[in-house]
Amino acid sequence: MKYVDEFRDGALARGLAERIAAELRPDRRYSFMEFCGGHTHAISRYGIAELLPEAVRMIHGPGCPVCVLPVGRIDQAIGIALQRGAIVCSYGDTLRVPASDSLSLMKAKARGADIRMVYSAADALKTARANPGREVVFFAIGFETTTPPTALVVQQAAREGLRNFSVLCCHVLTPSAITHILESAEVRQYGTVPIDGFIGPAHVSIVIGSAPYEHFAEEYRKPVVIAGFEPLDVMQACLMLVRQVNASRAAVENQFARAVTRQGNLAAQRAVSDVFELRERFEWRGLGEVPYSALKIRAAYAEFDAERRFDLHYRPVPDHKQCECGAILRGVKKPVDCRLFGTVCTPENPMGSCMVSSEGACAAHYSYGRFRDVREAAA
Amino acid sequence: MGVKKDYVRPLDLRQGRIDMNHGAGGRASMQLIDEIFARAFDNDYLRQGNDGARLPVPPELLEGGQLVMACDGHIVSPLFFPGGDIGCLAVHGTINDVAMMGARPLYLSASFILEEGFALAELARVVDSMAAAARQAGVPVVTGDTKVVEQGKGDGCFIATTGVGVVPRGVKVGGAQARPGDVLIVSGTIGEHGVAVLSQRESLEFDTAIVSDTAALHTLVAGMLGAVPPGALHVLRDPTRGGLGTTLNEIARQSGVGMWIDEASIPVQPQVEAACELLGLDPLYIANEGKLVAAVAPEAAEALLAAMRAHPLGQRAARIGSVVADEHRFVQMQTRFGGRRIVDWLSGEPLPRIC
Numbered sequence: 001m002k003y004v005d006e007f008r009d010g011a012l013a014r015g016l017a018e019r020i021a022a023e024l025r026p027d028r029r030y031s032f033m034e035f036c037g038g039h040t041h042a043i044s045r046y047g048i049a050e051l052l053p054e055a056v057r058m059i060h061g062p063g064c065p066v067c068v069l070p071v072g073r074i075d076q077a078i079g080i081a082l083q084r085g086a087i088v089c090s091y092g093d094t095l096r097v098p099a100s101d102s103l104s105l106m107k108a109k110a111r112g113a114d115i116r117m118v119y120s121a122a123d124a125l126k127t128a129r130a131n132p133g134r135e136v137v138f139f140a141i142g143f144e145t146t147t148p149p150t151a152l153v154v155q156q157a158a159r160e161g162l163r164n165f166s167v168l169c170c171h172v173l174t175p176s177a178i179t180h181i182l183e184s185a186e187v188r189q190y191g192t193v194p195i196d197g198f199i200g201p202a203h204v205s206i207v208i209g210s211a212p213y214e215h216f217a218e219e220y221r222k223p224v225v226i227a228g229f230e231p232l233d234v235m236q237a238c239l240m241l242v243r244q245v246n247a248s249r250a251a252v253e254n255q256f257a258r259a260v261t262r263q264g265n266l267a268a269q270r271a272v273s274d275v276f277e278l279r280e281r282f283e284w285r286g287l288g289e290v291p292y293s294a295l296k297i298r299a300a301y302a303e304f305d306a307e308r309r310f311d312l313h314y315r316p317v318p319d320h321k322q323c324e325c326g327a328i329l330r331g332v333k334k335p336v337d338c339r340l341f342g343t344v345c346t347p348e349n350p351m352g353s354c355m356v357s358s359e360g361a362c363a364a365h366y367s368y369g370r371f372r373d374v375r376e377a378a379a
Numbered sequence: 380m381g382v383k384k385d386y387v388r389p390l391d392l393r394q395g396r397i398d399m400n401h402g403a404g405g406r407a408s409m410q411l412i413d414e415i416f417a418r419a420f421d422n423d424y425l426r427q428g429n430d431g432a433r434l435p436v437p438p439e440l441l442e443g444g445q446l447v448m449a450c451d452g453h454i455v456s457p458l459f460f461p462g463g464d465i466g467c468l469a470v471h472g473t474i475n476d477v478a479m480m481g482a483r484p485l486y487l488s489a490s491f492i493l494e495e496g497f498a499l500a501e502l503a504r505v506v507d508s509m510a511a512a513a514r515q516a517g518v519p520v521v522t523g524d525t526k527v528v529e530q531g532k533g534d535g536c537f538i539a540t541t542g543v544g545v546v547p548r549g550v551k552v553g554g555a556q557a558r559p560g561d562v563l564i565v566s567g568t569i570g571e572h573g574v575a576v577l578s579q580r581e582s583l584e585f586d587t588a589i590v591s592d593t594a595a596l597h598t599l600v601a602g603m604l605g606a607v608p609p610g611a612l613h614v615l616r617d618p619t620r621g622g623l624g625t626t627l628n629e630i631a632r633q634s635g636v637g638m639w640i641d642e643a644s645i646p647v648q649p650q651v652e653a654a655c656e657l658l659g660l661d662p663l664y665i666a667n668e669g670k671l672v673a674a675v676a677p678e679a680a681e682a683l684l685a686a687m688r689a690h691p692l693g694q695r696a697a698r699i700g701s702v703v704a705d706e707h708r709f710v711q712m713q714t715r716f717g718g719r720r721i722v723d724w725l726s727g728e729p730l731p732r733i734c
Binding site for chain 2: 046047231348367
């Protein structure tokens with residue numbers, strides 16, 4: 001496949017792995033957090049962890065949009081569909097996420113809710129046009145990557161004067177989540193989590209640009225390398241991070257220069273700020289309440305805001321007491337350290353957020369990396 | 380004046396639709412059977428006109444062989460897709476289930492659940508395709524049934540088929556027979572059926588040259604069994620729903636073994652790879668309808684591969700890995716990128732990722 005295979009070349013990967021190994025300082029270890037679920041997926045799917053030297057540890061961050069979606073929000077979507085009879089349009093991997101009362105969007109569908117899987121926000125708008133007699137709600141989730149398309153359909157719906165379309169906005173922001181992790185007690189005070197640097201998001205950065213990360217580099221002295229989602233991108237980003245750490249530098253570097261600029265996509269940013277404003281606080285699954293970390297629909301577009309339209313009130317739902325997702329997302333614990341992992345919590349029956357999508361730290365480890373636990377147990 | 384001769388106005392195959400009368404068991408049912416089913420499937424057993432078929436005892440049974448029976452329900456949407464339709468799929472699927480036991484498929488039954496309002500033209504098209512597939516495979520449909528459900532209670536047409544076959548004495552092919560050291564072979568490129576069907580889904584429609592691989596594999600299996608010493612072929616399975624990844628896990632679990640496969644050796648058409656890339660899916664979990672995976676004793680692997688490649692349905696057969704002893708029953712893969720990972724069971728339906 002052209003323009004894809006070039007970034008998955010095994011020979012180049014071996015070369016990069018050797019170079020990383022050669023440049024490591026023997027007296028230390030290196031821990032890097034890849035924020036994005038897309039990177040977690042690439043690391044697992046291509047077996048990158050096996051290629052990296054033992055002294056380099058990848059910590060899977062909270063950038064899996066499905067994983068961080070709190071149960072209370074899914075409950076809202078299910079409620080709109082089941083009790084209010086609306087058509088709820090959702091991205092594919094949100095359908096399986098477990099909610100309250102042993103439900104999920106998929107199980108609600110089996111109980112008669114009209115849930116439709118869409119590939120884009122525009123498909124939800126199409127559904128609204130095709131069903132003028134019914135309320136159609138787009139369950140809008142994801143980071144900055146999926147936010148602009150949601151903004152565009154809200155603008156479009158306003159232009160068309162669509163009366164039956166609204167958006168349940170659960171869009172969240174990458175920089176706030178990174179700040180939250182850096183501010184967490186384990187990272188800041190105790191230093192128990194040695195995060196030496198970040199692999200910055202690929203698609204998110206196309207939209208927001210590389211500038212927002214400069215703050216982390218300066219304020220927290222953490223190097224950030226923005227990387228593409230292909231496996232060679234990730235390997236090269238690791239090498240760049242190792243070099244920064246060795247040189248005691250903390251800068252934002254852009255490995256994904258073929259797509260990311262410093263300013264990002266200004267047209268997309270304009271559409272987003274036209275439609276959305278900051279929420280004061282938002283609950284993240286696994287991280288809890290994070291201030292100024294999510295978006296809501298501005299009053300000017302109030303009629304397209306499902307929360308206002310259906311008069312929804314948010315009710316948080318706590319995770320299982322023994323669930324260690326929060327600690328895992330901050331890099332304090334590994335999936336195997338959780339008592340629920342692989343026993344009652346599996347991809348078929350996820351208890352915590354990290355097991356929900358293949359991009360989540362626990363699901364990725366369960367589905368792709370469990371063989372390492374066997375090896376570690378034997379060692 | 381004598382009794383006037385019966386006249387039955389033929390079914391309107393252009394405008395006509397299934398109505399509740401067609402399932403009521405009266406004249407309308409009889410006419411539907413005569414003009415659509417019996418006409419297409421025509422054979423000596425159906426002509427007996429009974430509720431069941433009386434079948435001769437196959438010679439293998441007299442020589443210590445055993446009967447094999449398998450059934451398969453078909454609910455594909457859309458009914459027609461590039462490279463096939465629900466009709467031929469219903470024949471191939473069941474023949475393959477019988478063949479994967481190492482058996483020679485002999486007869487099929489077909490049970491149709493039709494939805495009120497289903498166009499007779501489409502029904503005729505499905506049945507004709509089914510009959511052509513059965514004829515080409517040399518496995519006749521010897522008995523059948525039709526029911527009609529009210530509109531909204533079906534998806535146009537569901538077809539359940541049952542197959543009967545015989546496995547000769549000495550052939551012990553089964554999912555629990557894989558042994559450490561066995562070589563794993565797949566009969567060709569994976570993922571075409573699933574991608575072909577996906578490309579036609581209403582919400583997804585994309586242009587692709589990919590056609591379903593739907594095919595009956597029993598002659599390929601016969602060639603394979605003939606090419607290796609008795610007992611050397613341990614496992615045969617067709618990686619349908621769940622794809623190759625799930626099928627390998629099924630075999631690993633049944634046999635209590637692990638597997639090591641090499642991603643670079645798994646044949647995938649570039650168009651399938653590209654479509655999966657675009658949709659965020661993994662070809663390892665996409666359905667096939669004309670492929671099989673085999674576990675064979677290592678010393679017989681080359682002969683088996685040669686026999687497979689000599690058959691039109693096995694030309695791109697490839698050795699993809701081997702069976703290993705592993706109490707955890709992991710299916711592990713050397714990635715093309717040079718890494719290593721587990722190939723797990725498919726969890727739920729394959730759903731596209733967000734970003």
